Amino acid sequence: MKHSIDINCDVGEGVANEEELMPYLSSCNIACGAHAGDENTIKETIRLALKHHVKVGAHPSFPDKESFGRVILDIPDDQLQKSIENQINSVQNALLTQSGENLNHVKMHGALYNLSAVDLKMAKLVISAFSNTTSNAFLYVPYNSVIHKMALKNNIKIKVEAFADRNYNSDLTLVSRKNSNAILKKPKKIATHMLKIILEKKVVCEDGVVVEIDAQTYCFHGDNLGVKNNLKFIHEILQKNEIKIV
Numbered sequence: 001m002k003h004s005i006d007i008n009c010d011v012g013e014g015v016a017n018e019e020e021l022m023p024y025l026s027s028c029n030i031a032c033g034a035h036a037g038d039e040n041t042i043k044e045t046i047r048l049a050l051k052h053h054v055k056v057g058a059h060p061s062f063p064d065k066e067s068f069g070r071v072i073l074d075i076p077d078d079q080l081q082k083s084i085e086n087q088i089n090s091v092q093n094a095l096l097t098q099s100g101e102n103l104n105h106v107k108m109h110g111a112l113y114n115l116s117a118v119d120l121k122m123a124k125l126v127i128s129a130f131s132n133t134t135s136n137a138f139l140y141v142p143y144n145s146v147i148h149k150m151a152l153k154n155n156i157k158i159k160v161e162a163f164a165d166r167n168y169n170s171d172l173t174l175v176s177r178k179n180s181n182a183i184l185k186k187p188k189k190i191a192t193h194m195l196k197i198i199l200e201k202k203v204v205c206e207d208g209v210v211v212e213i214d215a216q217t218y219c220f221h222g223d224n225l226g227v228k229n230n231l232k233f234i235h236e237i238l239q240k241n242e243i244k245i246v
Contacts, residue, residue, distance in 0.1 A: 003198055004244040006159065006217035007231070008140070010059055010109065012037040012045040013068075015223050022052035024231035026245050027217065029107045029140075032087030035061035035069025042094050055104035057140070058091035060084045060129075062112050069110035070177070077125055084112075084129035092133065105159065106130055107140035107219075114174065117145035127154060143172060143213045162197050162215035164190055164234070165224055170209040181206060183224060187233035194218060194234065198243060 008027040011018045013036040022028070030045045031037035037045075049056050061069030063083045073080075092103045108116055108126060116122045123146045130139055131154070140161045141148040151158045165184045167175040175182040184190045197203050203213045220227055238245060 002242045004246045005198060005215075005238075006055075007164075007220065007234075007245050008057070008107070008161070008217050009220045009222045009227070009231075011222045012041045012059075013223055014041075017222060017228065018045055018048050020228050021222060021231065022048050022054050024228070024235055025052070025054045027055035027057055027104060029057045029059035029105075029109075029219075030091050031059050031109070032061070032090050034063040034083060034087050035065060035109055039090070039094070042091055043098070046091070046095055046098055050099055056091070056095050056101075057105035057107055057137075058088045058103055059107055059109045060087035060112065061109035069112065072111045072115055077121075081125050081129045084126065085133050088129070088133040103134055103137045105138040105140055106134060107161070113142075116147045117142045118173065120146055120150075123147040123150045127151060127156065130156070140217060143215060145172070159217045160215045161217045161219055162194075162203070162213060164194050164218045164220050165227075165230065166219075166221075167206045168203050168211070168213075170205045170207055170211055172203075172205075172211060172213065175206050183221075185224070185226060187226075187230050190230055191234060191237045195237070195241060199241070 006026045009021055009025050011028045012031040028049050062073045064073055088106055116126045138157045138159045139151055141158050143160050167181055197213055201214045202210050204210055
């Protein structure tokens with residue numbers, strides 16, 4: 001194979017489609033109870049991941065089930081950091097109990113992910129919470145973001161992430177979900193989008209501008225309609241292009 005990538009997916013978020021998605025993933029991001037999920041869904045999602053040899057990661061969020069973690073909350077820094085640490089530990093401890101293994105990675109969710117990509121203070125808080133709870137995990141970060149640069153500066157293991165099913169703005173932020181074109185829904189469009197990033201290290205943004213990007217892991221959202229069909233189609237396209245999923 002000429003290239004190899006990781007395919008990750010946000011799971012344990014109440015959609016209950018993990019059983020059908022796991023065969024197409026190489027890593028998964030499990031909701032930690034703050035924006036979705038609870039102790040039982042964490043344990044069950046880990047069980048399915050282990051069954052399908054999918055690497056397990058934690059998916060912390062602002063503590064906000066009402067808005068699914070997609071709204072920035074105005075809460076004290078120490079309270080937020082403690083919440084993130086508790087969320088990571090909830091998945092990490094459940095994984096240790098079930099398999100004796102440590103987390104493969106941590107990936108922030110929603111507004112927390114987007115804010116730490118552009119805000120220095122939030123990036124520092126996230127990295128502090130991550131460092132306090134993990135010893136050998138990867139941190140999934142967006143390309144050339146504030147948190148990407150800070151993680152490198154602090155010698156943190158990272159995997160740079162690109163979104164397979166989302167449109168980008170020309171500054172490499174994600175097109176807001178309030179816009180009708182935020183989500184890529186058709187398998188062929190997703191394939192064209194992914195192949196451009198993998199083979200050329202470029203992305204065609206929402207306004208038509210082509211921007212440099214480099215990534216090792218590609219995210220599919222588990223709550224998007226048609227996600228199983230999209231993943232199945234992508235597997236076929238990647239194989240034809242000699243791109244291995246690892």
